[in-house]
Ligand code: FES
């Protein structure tokens with residue numbers, strides 16, 4: 001695929017993107033080779049493997065990986081493919097192991113990936129095969145960040161926090177305790193399901209596509225939020241109603257929708273269905289204000305960490321990984337988060353809310369899946385493919401580093417998607433890490449251009 | 457919670473030779489076939505009448521785990537953590553209300569659905585089969601769903617039900633565990649009722 005071709009596929013300056021990037025098997029193959037082999041990918045959470053020997057199968061791109069904790073407590077991520085003849089070494093989704101013994105010819109691998117057992121080694125391999133050369137393939141880079149585990153197959157990838165850039169502030173608000181203490185979350189369950197849509201439809205949704213609110217009219221009308229039993233409509237408590245919403249694009253391709261509360265803002269009554277839960281969250285809110293001062297004015301909503309990790313920061317709270325299966329199929333993994341030290345009653349209240357909101361049986365997200373499926377399917381046709389998709393919303397409206405780092409819009413905007421697909425193109429063009437981090441991207445020195453197409 | 461949900465001790469029981477079994481079993485089949493007719497004909501409000509007010513209706517997630525592991529490793533446990541869903545009666549009513557809005561796009565236009573129910577077995581009856589007020593039942597379902605054009609899903613699985621006889625309302629389900637034979641769900645959505 002030529003660079004010039006990629007340029008015409010993503011025309012961010014004019015807010016138009018080819019449907020091919022959501023449908024073409026050739027482009028999909030290129031994504032696997034040039035993008036999923038380089039970016040940092042979310043693979044799991046420490047709370048899934050609390051003890052030595054614990055493992056949990058995860059994915060990076062299309063491939064299965066083993067996430068495990070070795071005897072010394074160190075976390076590893078290995079490609080789940082035997083170095084002998086390729087058998088899937090571990091077929092259990094989770095568990096605790098002393099070694100991973102391959103079902104095929106019984107090579108066994110220690111929890112640090114080293115090849116420690118080869119049947120009949122002395123007779124068959126001695127003097128030829130050095131076990132040290134045939135360890136399980138370990139990821140080149142791994143980072144544990146506030147409980148979350150991330151990995152990359154690129155040894156030259158920047159460290160994880162550099163990769164996060166200024167999106168870190170926003171991701172942090174998902175991972176930190178509700179009362180502002182750093183970290184402290186745990187995963188209380190993981191939905192894993194396969195749906196027929198291109199993976200990027202899911203990722204771009206969480207960049208801050210607030211425009212699709214319409215899709216959720218049914219849950220908003222009937223009320224399914226934490227105060228719904230008390231007669232409050234909507235799919236969540238309207239905690240952000242008095243805040244200034246902001247939509248931010250970051251040089252690394254990430255995008256978020258967060259909000260800034262007024263300095264004198266107070267807790268908005270929520271979780272009305274159980275007053276003691278409401279009191280708990282009020283206390284968390286006030287404690288966070290005390291602890292963080294002015295910084296507590298920022299509150300999270302949604303975001304996507306480039307390329308395929310999304311979060312919901314508040315109601316409901318969790319992380320999603322959108323694993324590609326093919327140009328038209330995605331495996332969604334949704335990790336549900338709570339504060340580890342939250343009272344049992346709070347965790348119980350939240351899990352019920354999470355289940356009725358999220359995932360394939362979630363009353364809100366069912367309608368998202370329907371959109372992603374049919375947007376994928378209806379973009380495939382010969383004639384349909386002649387049309388560009390439109391991403392011209394709020395073209396040129398975002399301001400640089402005002403009031404927070406990044407390209408910030410104070411109205412609903414698609415500039416996060418324009419930025420995301422600009423970086424996406426850089427990966428497919430095989431750019432160097434400077435460019436992949438957005439260094440030299442004029443949007444972050446001059447702001448986003450307002451083009452003729454955008455405001456014609 | 458576990459006393460209600462745990463069918464493991466009941467699965468191997470055979471009550472079929474005991475007096476009253478056949479009559480109760482055919483009564484139960486009629487109940488399930490009615491339930492399927494109501495659902496497949498979208499008479500959701502009438503279906504809600506078959507559910508007790510203290511309903512627990514859930515669908516565990518499943519994982520690939522070693523043979524030696526116990527059930528709580530393979531299946532998520534009702535009352536704890538995350539499942540595909542864990543509904544009380546209020547939530548089921550909400551799901552019906554959502555469909556009735558006419559703007560729940562994952563079910564608008566409505567899916568075409570058929571439930572096939574089979575293998576109905578009564579595995580527990582209290583005080584006894586002939587005067588039963590409380591029963592535990594296992595059965596199988598095959599649910600075919602098609603929507604729009606070619607968006608087709610087949611769910612196959614088991615239901616572990618507990619029903620009680622209520623004066624005036626007849627049998628009502630107060631516990632239903634829906635087990636499907638999948639770990640990673642091979643369906644984009646679960647918008648239907650099992
Ligand atoms: S493929 Fe794993 S031991 Fe041969």
Ligand SMILES: [Fe+2]
Nearest residue numbers: 212215216368
């Ligand atoms: Fe949505």
